[in-house]
Amino acid sequence: MTPRPADPARRAEERQLSPVDGLAQLSFLIHSLLERRAAEHDLSIIQTRLLGVLRDRRPTINELGHLLGLDKSSVSGLVERAERRGLVSRSPSPADGRSVLVSLTETGRALVDRAAQRFGADVSDLLGHLPRSEQRALTGLVSRLLVAQAADEGIELCPAPSVP
Amino acid sequence: MTPRPADPARRAEERQLSPVDGLAQLSFLIHSLLERRAAEHDLSIIQTRLLGVLRDRRPTINELGHLLGLDKSSVSGLVERAERRGLVSRSPSPADGRSVLVSLTETGRALVDRAAQRFGADVSDLLGHLPRSEQRALTGLVSRLLVAQAADEGIELCPAPSVP
DNA sequence: TATTGTTATACTCTATAACTATA
DNA sequence: TATAGTTATAGAGTATAACAATA
Numbered sequence: 177m178t179p180r181p182a183d184p185a186r187r188a189e190e191r192q193l194s195p196v197d198g199l200a201q202l203s204f205l206i207h208s209l210l211e212r213r214a215a216e217h218d219l220s221i222i223q224t225r226l227l228g229v230l231r232d233r234r235p236t237i238n239e240l241g242h243l244l245g246l247d248k249s250s251v252s253g254l255v256e257r258a259e260r261r262g263l264v265s266r267s268p269s270p271a272d273g274r275s276v277l278v279s280l281t282e283t284g285r286a287l288v289d290r291a292a293q294r295f296g297a298d299v300s301d302l303l304g305h306l307p308r309s310e311q312r313a314l315t316g317l318v319s320r321l322l323v324a325q326a327a328d329e330g331i332e333l334c335p336a337p338s339v340p
Numbered sequence: 341m342t343p344r345p346a347d348p349a350r351r352a353e354e355r356q357l358s359p360v361d362g363l364a365q366l367s368f369l370i371h372s373l374l375e376r377r378a379a380e381h382d383l384s385i386i387q388t389r390l391l392g393v394l395r396d397r398r399p400t401i402n403e404l405g406h407l408l409g410l411d412k413s414s415v416s417g418l419v420e421r422a423e424r425r426g427l428v429s430r431s432p433s434p435a436d437g438r439s440v441l442v443s444l445t446e447t448g449r450a451l452v453d454r455a456a457q458r459f460g461a462d463v464s465d466l467l468g469h470l471p472r473s474e475q476r477a478l479t480g481l482v483s484r485l486l487v488a489q490a491a492d493e494g495i496e497l498c499p500a501p502s503v504p
Numbered sequence: 505t506a507t508t509g510t511t512a513t514a515c516t517c518t519a520t521a522a523c524t525a526t527a
Numbered sequence: 528t529a530t531a532g533t534t535a536t537a538g539a540g541t542a543t544a545a546c547a548a549t550a
Contacts, residue, residue: 195475196463198482203370205489206363222540237509250541252510257539274508274549299360305488310481311359317470317478318362324469325369384516401532414518416533421516438526438531 209298213291222246223263226254227280227288230264236275263287373462377455386410387427390418391444391452394428400439427451 193201207221214224222244229235229243240251255278258264263284269275280288303311357365371385378388386408393399393407404415419442422428427448433439444452467475 193479193483193486195467195479196460198479198486199366199370199463199467200374200459201486202363202482203367205486206367207371210364220539238507246540247542248509249511249543253540256510269508272508272550276509295364296360299363302485302489303359303363305485305492306481310484313477314481314485315357315359315362317474317481318366319357320474321466321469321478322357322362322365322369325466328469386517402530410517411519412532413520413534417517420533433531436527436531440532 205302206299209302210295213295213298216294217287217291219287219291222254223258224288224291226258227263227284228292230278230280231285231288234277234279236269236272236277238275240278258284369466370463373466374459377459377462380458381451381455383451383455386418387422388452388455390422391427391448392456394442394444395449395452398441398443400433400441402439404442422448 210224211221214221219227225244226240229240233239233243235243237248237251237255240246240255241248244251244254246254255264255266259266262281264278265281266276266278269277303314306314374388375385378385383391389408390404393404397403397407399407401412401415401419404410404419405412408415408418410418419428419430423430426445428442429445430440430442433441467478470478
């Protein structure tokens with residue numbers, strides 16, 4: 177929903193960005209940074225999130241569904257495509273004969289590590305436009321916002337991507 | 341890419357969210373707010389952006405492609421599905437016999453106005469977790485970040501959604 | 505019986521390539 | 528010839544519903 181020209185600078189300077197617009201634009205900027213880095217490795221956002229989730233887990237299909245907010249049938253296809261590319265592997269669960277454990281292959285780990293590193297650098301560069309003291313201020317305010325939001329709504333929404 | 345439990349509160353409090361993680365999570369939170377409001381009206385993010393773009397424009401298919409960052413064939417289908425739902429209409433361009441002008445119907449405008457209003461309220465509520473003075477501080481910092489980014493990279497990326 | 509995962513089906517979204525109609 | 532738009536095709540991503548295997 178963007179009625180006006182998509183030039184953040186003009187909009188921010190000319191008519192002082194509204195608080196809502198500013199946060200919305202920042203959100204989409206960061207989202208597009210992630211999208212761009214993922215695309216460098218032929219990954220979609222959801223494939224990137226899948227790999228990210230697997231960095232320190234070995235979940236079942238069902239657990240992946242909860243982590244990613246997807247139906248198990250969607251996860252099944254997602255994992256199938258990642259497996260076909262050699263990024264993840266499936267193995268039968270020793271504990272439950274019905275379950276499957278999904279884990280990263282070495283290739284998959286290398287890929288996600290690299291994408292995460294690049295994305296992290298992008299966001300760092302973005303932050304680098306502000307002086308140190310203001311970076312700290314911004315980070316603090318953002319943290320408080322997220323804490324308040326979490327306290328308010330519980331978890332549920334957005335199994336949010338992040339970088340180490 | 342989220343190696344750890346998706347609980348912003350725990351993460352922010354326990355181990356003080358890193359600047360990169362904080363911004364990434366905020367981005368995904370806001371994105372999910374928009375997604376949720378769009379879904380209330382059976383709209384995808386891209387359909388919502390389409391309607392948003394049309395709020396103060398009457399572009400051709402080609403122009404829509406540039407505004408949304410999509411191929412003309414993708415736009416063709418997007419518009420076709422929106423038209424089938426009665427949200428937009430196509431009319432021949434008086435200026436160029438090859439072109440088509442796309443515009444919102446009344447139904448489409450009502451829908452996007454409502455979604456934008458609800459989304460704006462969501463972001464306002466989110467901001468409302470901070471005291472006034474900190475809201476101002478955050479907004480100022482975000483504006484400066486966006487200005488700096490735009491100066492750095494030009495426009496190109498992310499025909500970012502926004503609300504009036 | 506209940507749960508886990510897969511498969512069949514259907515739809516949106518996207519791009520490439522081929523086509524048409526106009527310029 | 529070049530441009531605007533559509534269509535054909537292919538593939539990812541998503542959900543619902545039906546199914547097989549296991550618990």
